[in-house]
Amino acid sequence: MEVRVQNIRKEFGRFPALDDVSLNIRSGELIALLGPSGSGKTTLLRLVAGLESPTDGTIFFGDEDASQKTVQERNIGFVFQHYALFRHMTVLDNVAFGLKVRPANRRPPAADIRKRALDLIDLVQLSGLEKRYPAQLSGGQRQRVALARAMAVEPNVLLLDEPFGALDAQVRKELRRWLREIHDRTGHTTIFVTHDQEEALELADRVVVMSKGTIEQVGTPDEIYDHPVSPFVYGFIGQSNALAVTLANGEIWFEDRPIGLRAPTEPDGPATLYFRPHDIELIDGCGGCLAGLVTASRRVAGTRHLELDLGRNHPHAEIELPPERTTTQDRARVAFRPTKWKLFRDEKAGNEVPSADVEAEAPVQPFELARTGT
Amino acid sequence: MSPDLATAAHHVRAATSESRFARLSLIAAALAFVALFLLLPLAAVFTEALRKGPAEFLSALGDAETFSAIRLTLIVAAIAVPLNLVFGVAAAWAIAKFEFIGKAFLTTLIDLPFSVSPVISGLVFVLLFGSHSLIGPWLQSHGIQILFAVPGLVLATVFVTFPFVARELIPLMQEQGTSDEEAALSLGASGWQTFWHVTLPNIKWGLLYGVLLCNARAMGEFGAVSVVSGHIRGQTNTMPLQVEILYNEYNFVAAFAVATLLALLALVTLVLKTALELRYSAEIAASRRH
Numbered sequence: 001m002e003v004r005v006q007n008i009r010k011e012f013g014r015f016p017a018l019d020d021v022s023l024n025i026r027s028g029e030l031i032a033l034l035g036p037s038g039s040g041k042t043t044l045l046r047l048v049a050g051l052e053s054p055t056d057g058t059i060f061f062g063d064e065d066a067s068q069k070t071v072q073e074r075n076i077g078f079v080f081q082h083y084a085l086f087r088h089m090t091v092l093d094n095v096a097f098g099l100k101v102r103p104a105n106r107r108p109p110a111a112d113i114r115k116r117a118l119d120l121i122d123l124v125q126l127s128g129l130e131k132r133y134p135a136q137l138s139g140g141q142r143q144r145v146a147l148a149r150a151m152a153v154e155p156n157v158l159l160l161d162e163p164f165g166a167l168d169a170q171v172r173k174e175l176r177r178w179l180r181e182i183h184d185r186t187g188h189t190t191i192f193v194t195h196d197q198e199e200a201l202e203l204a205d206r207v208v209v210m211s212k213g214t215i216e217q218v219g220t221p222d223e224i225y226d227h228p229v230s231p232f233v234y235g236f237i238g239q240s241n242a243l244a245v246t247l248a249n250g251e252i253w254f255e256d257r258p259i260g261l262r263a264p265t266e267p268d269g270p271a272t273l274y275f276r277p278h279d280i281e282l283i284d285g286c287g288g289c290l291a292g293l294v295t296a297s298r299r300v301a302g303t304r305h306l307e308l309d310l311g312r313n314h315p316h317a318e319i320e321l322p323p324e325r326t327t328t329q330d331r332a333r334v335a336f337r338p339t340k341w342k343l344f345r346d347e348k349a350g351n352e353v354p355s356a357d358v359e360a361e362a363p364v365q366p367f368e369l370a371r372t373g374t
Numbered sequence: 375m376s377p378d379l380a381t382a383a384h385h386v387r388a389a390t391s392e393s394r395f396a397r398l399s400l401i402a403a404a405l406a407f408v409a410l411f412l413l414l415p416l417a418a419v420f421t422e423a424l425r426k427g428p429a430e431f432l433s434a435l436g437d438a439e440t441f442s443a444i445r446l447t448l449i450v451a452a453i454a455v456p457l458n459l460v461f462g463v464a465a466a467w468a469i470a471k472f473e474f475i476g477k478a479f480l481t482t483l484i485d486l487p488f489s490v491s492p493v494i495s496g497l498v499f500v501l502l503f504g505s506h507s508l509i510g511p512w513l514q515s516h517g518i519q520i521l522f523a524v525p526g527l528v529l530a531t532v533f534v535t536f537p538f539v540a541r542e543l544i545p546l547m548q549e550q551g552t553s554d555e556e557a558a559l560s561l562g563a564s565g566w567q568t569f570w571h572v573t574l575p576n577i578k579w580g581l582l583y584g585v586l587l588c589n590a591r592a593m594g595e596f597g598a599v600s601v602v603s604g605h606i607r608g609q610t611n612t613m614p615l616q617v618e619i620l621y622n623e624y625n626f627v628a629a630f631a632v633a634t635l636l637a638l639l640a641l642v643t644l645v646l647k648t649a650l651e652l653r654y655s656a657e658i659a660a661s662r663r664h
Contacts (some may be wrong), residue, residue, distance in 0.1 A: 011548075049560060050560075051556055051559075051560065071556075071559050071560050072559060072562045074561070074563065076560060076564070077559040077560070077561075078556070078557065080556070080557055082553065083556040084554050084556065085552035085557075086554060086557070086558075086571075086572055086575075087576070088575040088576070097558070097561055097563070097571070098561035098563075099561055099562040101558075101562055101564070101567045101571070102562060103559065125559075149557075149561070150561075152561075153561055153562060197535075261459045
């Protein structure tokens with residue numbers, strides 16, 4: 001079912017957890033709400049579920065206004081971060097709970113309930129464990145019981161709060177792939193919350209990046225990674241470098257020299273240059289480049305990471321090179337130029353600490369250029 | 375023993391362990407204390423009661439006034455314990471699952487009966503309902519008897535035993551949080567269904583503990599009940615009060631005979647509690663952690 005969130009605002013006391021958030025979720029989509037803690041992603045999920053009520057705004061399920069309905073009437077499936085399985089019930093009773101508590105006129109016969117619950121237990125690959133109690137299951141198994149229980153009520157939309165947060169890395173990876181399979185097979189509209197970008201980018205059809213109660217960007221994993229629309233997204237998703245630069249006559253200057261990048265339509269003034277560590281090329285002679293001294297070199301899996309000290313005020317940048325590059329001795333000088341980059345007009349929002357007013361300061365037409373000359 | 379061996383022996387013992395001597399003397403001290411202050415008095419109660427033989431013991435229990443005291447104690451407990459069961463669950467629910475102004479104050483208030491002397495608790499009701507109080511004359515003119523009657527006894531008992539159920543449940547419910555309830559609601563369960571099928575099973579062992587302790591105290595309460603009872607023989611004397619009266623009349627066998635009943639109540643409570651713990655230890659542990 002299609003879910004539309006319109007101009008939702010939510011305040012806890014005087015603290016605004018969500019500020020004018022709108023989002024359209026297509027039917028059958030698997031969508032991730034991604035953001036650091038305190039970004040409002042869980043609040044948004046709980047608002048869609050009906051576990052919280054919005055201060056302002058409307059939520060539509062299809063064409064129906066769901067915001068006036070209670071959580072029971074919305075018919076959603078919610079998987080809680082710590083599963084919230086009923087500990088005194090067996091796996092079978094847990095999964096059947098949503099059907100058993102229906103009023104008599106909508107409740108299937110007991111035999112049907114049992115069959116449906118067993119089918120779901122089979123779907124989540126827990127056949128044979130239906131008589132176990134939650135305490136007798138591993139974390140991954142509990143997670144799957146929670147999912148089966150949520151799906152038993154044939155929900156309009158499936159909501160998962162940090163579904164893999166409490167699991168160790170190996171199980172997490174397996175369950176991720178498995179959740180994608182289940183989703184493709186059952187076709188439920190699914191929203192999940194995560195702070196793990198890898199999880200969001202790998203699993204979701206579309207990713208909603210949130211920060212400080214607002215939506216920064218909505219897009220496919222490719223769009224989010226390759227075309228971030230704000231400094232926050234640039235900094236939050238993947239690795240990135242942020243350098244304070246100056247524009248003069250369409251040329252980008254770093255400290256006292258042009259670096260060989262042009263932004264001809266930009267007015268003069270300060271800006272911040274963003275680029276990813278792997279989107280660079282090394283240059284031999286430096287007739288317009290960034291150059292710095294190597295301060296640290298780390299081998300990370302298939303690449304070599306170099307940390308550079310870029311000059312007078314010692315701003316740091318990190319670049320990635322193929323591991324066979326040997327210009328890695330300490331204090332060696334490396335000259336390079338970003339091949340893909342983006343310019344944001346703001347007051348020096350560092351990539352670790354995005355400034356609060358990033359959204360308000362609409363970035364001037366961020367654009368990317370292939371490199372221009374040498 | 376060489377220094378090397380000495381350090382080796384030293385290493386064998388776990389860091390938190392003590393020498394044999396220290397362990398034995400600690401255990402002996404604890405056992406001596408228990409024997410002196412718990413077992414000895416208990417034994418004394420039974421020997422005094424049976425000093426003149428079982429026949430005397432039984433006839434003392436068969437006395438009409440004693441019988442009425444037993445009946446009254448059971449009636450008071452039968453009213454006070456269910457009331458506190460409901461109050462306790464409601465208060466614990468409110469404190470553990472909701473945020474509201476004055477929550478800290480309410481939590482402190484629940485503990486009040488523990489910190490106030492029972493005699494004062496009784497006096498409060500005398501001041502409230504006595505003939506010189508504000509509502510005393512009104513009650514009298516309408517023929518409602520609260521002091522020196524069953525209602526007063528029940529009120530005093532409810533007041534004194536109020537914290538037991540709530541105290542047992544609040545930490546348990548706080549630890550369990552609200553996500554189980556949210557899960558049930560999200561699956562379409564109504565408020566009552568959620569309470570019966572999810573909340574109540576989650577707290578049942580804690581609740582049972584609370585009720586057991588509450589009941590033991592309700593039947594054994596002396597101070598508060600003594601103030602509001604009026605000591606009318608055969609009418610407003612509960613078992614503890616009856617023990618005092620008999621003792622003051624030098625009727626030691628009868629006094630200790632009634633006391634054995636109270637002691638037995640304590641023992642039964644203890645045995646029940648232990649039996650529950652043994653039988654359901656796994657489940658109790660599971661309902662305490664997540």
